[in-house]
Amino acid sequence: MTTVHTPPRPPTAIRPEVVARTGLYALLAANAAVVAVLFAQAGFASNALIVLGRLAGLYGALLMAFQLLLVARLPWLDRRIGMDRLTLWHRWTGFTLLWTLLAHAVFITLGYADSSGLDPVDQLVDLAETVEGVLRAVVALALILVVGTVSARFARRRLAYETWHFVHLYTYLAVVLAFTHQVAVGTTFVASPAATAYWWTLWSVALGSVLLGRLVLPLWRNLRHRLRVSAVVPENDDVVSVHITGRDLHRLPARAGQFFLWRFLTRDRWWQANPFSLSAAPDGRTLRLTVKAAGDGSAALRHLRPGTRVFAEGPYGAFTTLRRTRPDTVLVAGGVGVTPIRALLEELSGHAVVIHRVATERDAVLHDELRELAQAKGAELYLVTGPATPDRLAPAELARLVPDIADRDVYLCGPPGMTAAVRRSLRELGVPKPQIHFERFSLAG
Structure with missing residues (x-):
């Protein structure tokens, strides 16, 4: 639930x-x-x-x-x-x-x-x-x-x-x-x-x-909260969700849309820190991140064992509801960029439209959760599939899906190419810059 x-x-x-x-x-x-x-x-x-x-x-x-x-x-x-x-x-x-x-x-x-x-x-x-x-x-x-x-x-x-x-x-x-x-x-x-x-x-x-x-x-914070892996749940062949518990997590000032620098203290990975977003809004009891295998570090998360100690730096990021300027929102996600979008939808008030852009339906991770959450929140959910061509989220398509998009806040997370294309579309549609929210989840810019 x-x-x-x-x-x-x-x-x-x-x-x-x-x-x-x-x-x-x-x-x-x-x-x-x-x-x-x-x-x-x-x-x-x-x-x-x-x-x-x-x-x-x-x-x-x-x-x-x-x-x-x-x-x-x-x-x-x-x-x-x-x-x-x-x-x-x-x-x-x-x-x-x-x-x-x-x-x-x-x-x-x-x-x-x-x-x-x-x-x-x-x-x-x-x-x-x-x-x-x-x-x-x-x-x-x-x-x-x-x-x-x-x-x-x-x-x-x-x-x-x-x-x-x-x-x-x-x-x-x-x-x-x-x-x-x-x-x-x-x-x-x-x-x-x-x-x-x-x-x-x-x-x-x-x-x-x-x-x-x-x-x-x-x-x-790590001495206070003593984070540990509680469960590892495969979402598909390439994506895994890691659930984390700890002490007094209700005192950890994390918000939906933020990320941590995670170190999983295993023998071969303790030295490596990776920025992964929360894929569910913090509830004071657990934290969850959902990661696509894009290298040795992220692929190894599938093999984590419950009980593994975690050292987390954060929370970081301004991709939160603190930036809202309008009552209603549009959430645009590309691929596994849906993770902070899914968390944001959980925390948002007002009417929301969610657009998830993927190559195939198989790539739509967390889609069942998104659909359930959208129904509970009264939000609209669109799954846009097909090859990575700019016209999939071109101005005409966005205007068709969200006719009042210029009157909404737009939260955007996905691959750099898609993010840049959508930002161009939003400018053509007259969405004011202060209403467009995006963040590059990286350490080196």
């Missing part, structure tokens, strides 16, 4: 993601202004190149701290903006940081070379050998260059996630080296008690956020 959840709709006067996004922009702008004031109060060097280099270095330090905040996985930000968008902002901020630090190194080197008469290479070597902290800064810049290279789109597509992630961890070493460089030689850092207090506070908040969101909170 499917449990129907119909919580009251949240207030929608100001969308939560707008509040969070505006808050981040305001925080960055305020800190940029503070950095400029502290820089001016410290006084200027006689060489314009050195002045520019120092200013670029300070803003590089600010961007580095902001980078850490974006990937700290703080629940307040993640639930409102989503890990996918935060990761995307982190990526583009990273490229800005790279160019800012390069400008810092180039301007400082050229400025001192102009004063000493040395050529730039000899000047850089001299600074590294004679000035405390400069060699650490050179190493930090080299590490950031490596991370930036492997994060470029052409390289990222050729690397396994585990390889990319391992290389990316060196960013934390670069942060530590850059901070010690700033402490050692940063004139603005020691120019006044206010400047020193500001920079220590900035770095403490940034590093503390990472420590809290990525280590302390996951450890505390």
